[in-house]
Amino acid sequence: MYDVIVIGGGHAGSEACLAAARMGHKTLLVTGNVNMIASMPCNPSVGGPAKGIVVREIDALGGEMGKNADKTAIQMRLLNISKGPAVRALRAQSDKVLYPKEMKQTIFNQDNLDVVEAYVDSLYLIDNAVKGIVLENGDIYKGHTVIVTTGTYMQAKILVGDQVTDSGPDKQKASKGLSKQLREVGFETTRLKTGTPPRIITKTIDFSKTERHDGDAVVRHFSFDKETYYDVDNQWPCYLTYTSSVTHDVINLNLTKSSMYSGVVEGVGPRYCPSIEDKLVRFQDKERHQIFLEPESQFIDETYVQGFSTSMPHDVQEQMIHSIPGLENAEIARYAYAIEYDAIDPRVLYPTLESKEYPNLYFAGQVNGTSGYEEAACQGLMAGINASLKLEQKSPLVLKRNEAYIGVLIDDLVTKGVKDPYRLLTSRAEYRLLLRHDNADIRLREYGYQVGLINEARYQSYQDKIRGIKSLKQVLQSIQLYPNPDTNQLIRQLGTVDIKDKTSLYDFLRRPEIHLEQLTNWVDLESFNEDVIEQVEIDIKYEGYITKAYKQAEKMLKMEDYSIPNTIDYDNIHNLALEAREKLKKIKPLTIGQASRISGVNPADISILLIHIKTLNNRL
The missing domain is CATH 1.10.10.1800 (tRNA uridine 5-carboxymethylaminomethyl modification enzyme MnmG/GidA)
Structure with missing residues (x-):
């Protein structure tokens, strides 16, 4: 019997299991391949606009991603340093070999944490209550709480041209049974798509035709504790090049061979990280597109072709790569592909990331429809914290939109849902001047200390x-x-x-x-x-x-503090618009503030709802 069982060892699963174990709960991590713990199947980087601030927030709360990124960085830069503090953020080029190796070591050295290498077939349910998990071999592990962090593995399919293969990222086995069971017990799932670009052999690149980009000359840290250091004097450079008119001709000539345009793709791709063929279709006026050449590791001779995600057949990928300045003679080490997978509708979750219909069942990461390592990690951390707090019969930790980008992300997920893989952007945060890179510890370290993830020395x-x-x-x-x-x-x-x-x-x-x-x-x-x-x-x-932003936030907080009774019957509220009624019944917002952010619920509906709640309160 475990207190917390975590399904999946990606970035969400890593943070979830570490948080629960560090808070003193007997925890089990179940992952299909222990060598894929915290792997980086896409871009070998951590941070970037908004995302870098999330990593600082993870560290402020007592999570691991910031420390691990500091330890395994091969390049570090503070972005937008010439602009205002609201948009500054760290970005690290991580060593793709070292990052998962170090995280795996941290997990295996953690007290209260067991690791089982296996695939989960289904949730162990008794009378619609979650009691644990069932492995593919039939073994049952019982637990008081279960956190699902399956990433892009549920019913995963790899797409290249018109070829479809049942597989997870990096040729790993897909998860088959879990999403089928989730649908059977009432969860809505959707098909989402993401992709990855080719990796090329570094020594075959002609860097003289590219523009060099170095890391900062001073030491930067994601972690406020500054316990681990990368070698600032031996950072690895990145390089900038561009697509050419030949690249565009090759893509346009072969557009119907792409999985996306051949009719093979079922899922919806990420709006803010489109494939190169999608860029050409959507931005036909652009003469060229930026391509960053980023080192993957000091241990492997491979370079990541950032901005060149594609699902074209291998022979077309060869032509595309060779049309880029500097890559005329480049050799492809691994071809690009698209991947489709099942995700749930996150509107069925509370802001704690717990299921509304199945108590003690939590979801975190890409299974909730997000994209990116950082978005996954922060959800895993919050799910691990809240599962632990529930076991301790304590109030949950729900971060507000004016307190953290993590709060913005989770509120967007559980209130608005997703239509395509969600990516965190500075523009999503209405109080971004308050949510800065420099003050994440001032905003959140107290919370980390209260829940037990920040020890006395760090505090x-x-x-x-x-x-x-x-x-x-x-x-x-x-x-x-x-x-x-x-x-x-x-x-x-x-x-x-x-x-x-x-x-x-x-x-x-x-x-x-x-x-x-x-x-x-x-x-x-x-x-x-x-x-x-x-x-x-x-x-x-x-x-x-800053003072003005705080005053604006105070107005918002009044709506956030105005609770909606959990016994409310929206069908009994007269004059409520039909769309608003249906959305409110489905999402079951906890506060007036959350209700006001639901798409389809307008100010008139909120006024009617407020009057109804006041009438109910007067009757009590």
Whole structure:
């Protein structure tokens, strides 16, 4: 008997099983191939716009992805560094061999965690209650809670041209029985599609025809604890090239041979990461498209052709690759393919990721219709936390939209559902100025400590940072600059205009052209670390905007705090629009705020719903 059983050892499953085990619960991870734990079947990278902030949030809560990314990076860059803090995010090129190896080692070394290499055939149900799992060989493992993190494996099919093969990613066995059972017990499933580009042998590339992109010269970290380090002086470069007119001619001539356009594809592909043939169809005015050549590992001589996902036959892929500058003589190590798989409708889940109809059954990752390692990992972490909290009979952890990108993602899933593989974008977050790369620990570390995933030493380090921020702000407010000749001469040397009135360093730092590190004539910064200095500068420079965002969030929170009774009967609410009635009955929102974000529920419906709830409350 286990407390928590996790099905699937991908990025969601890895975080789910580690979280549950670290919270003191006897946990079982069941995965088809232990060597595929946390594998990277697509892009060997972690982070990027919005996604990089999610990894920081995972780390702030006590998850593993950030630490593992720091440990196995072969290149690290802070994106959008010249832009505002709301869009800055880390991106690491990970070592495809080391990343899963290190995560596997972490899992096998974790107390309270057993690993079984097997395929799950079905859930073990008794009287419609989840009691464990049944393996393909008939073995039964009983558990109080079950977390499904099957990724792209349920009824998976590999598509290349008009060829269809039953298989999961990287020629792994597909999961056959689980999605059939889920449909039989009432879950709606949908077919989704994603894909991967060719891998080419690195030594056959002519890099002289490409543009080199190096990592940052300073050490970056996803993890706030900064316990692991990559070799900043020996980072691996990426290279930029482009499609050519010949590439486009080859694709257009063979378009009907693509799985997507030959009628083979059943699933819906990712809107924000289309195949190269789909790009050409959708963006016919573009003369060329960017192609990034990214190293996969220091141990294998293969390069990932980012931006060149395709399901063309192998012979057409050869022509396409050889039409790209720098790849004229490139040899393909592994061909591209598309993959279709079953996913559930995530609107049947609570914001805790627990099933509404089957208590103690949780879903996380691509099985919920998302794309990306980071989106999967954060869901796995939250499912592991909430399954554990339920076992402990404690209140669940549900992050709000103004608290974390994780909160935005899960709320979007359980409220709006998905039509195509969901990808997290900065534009999805209405309070993105609050959800920054730099302050993820300030937003979430307290939660990680409360649930038991952040130990005392890590928590005290965080408290030291908070004290440092407060102290530095007090110092800056206390030091005054006076408009005398000596002071203004120093100010002009900083590249800014004279002051005319007495000004605190705090207010002086508001000037866009001034940075805190320049103020050493007046303040000693040696006793403050770089994280504190960065945080203070952002807080001061964007104070007005941040305050405005907090006020907007407070209005939203009033709606989030207005609960909808779980006994409400929407059929008894007069004047409610038919579409709104059906959506509300299906999704069963927990709050007025969540109800207002359901597609098809308009402001008039919300007003009617509010009046009905107030009437009910007055009767009690």
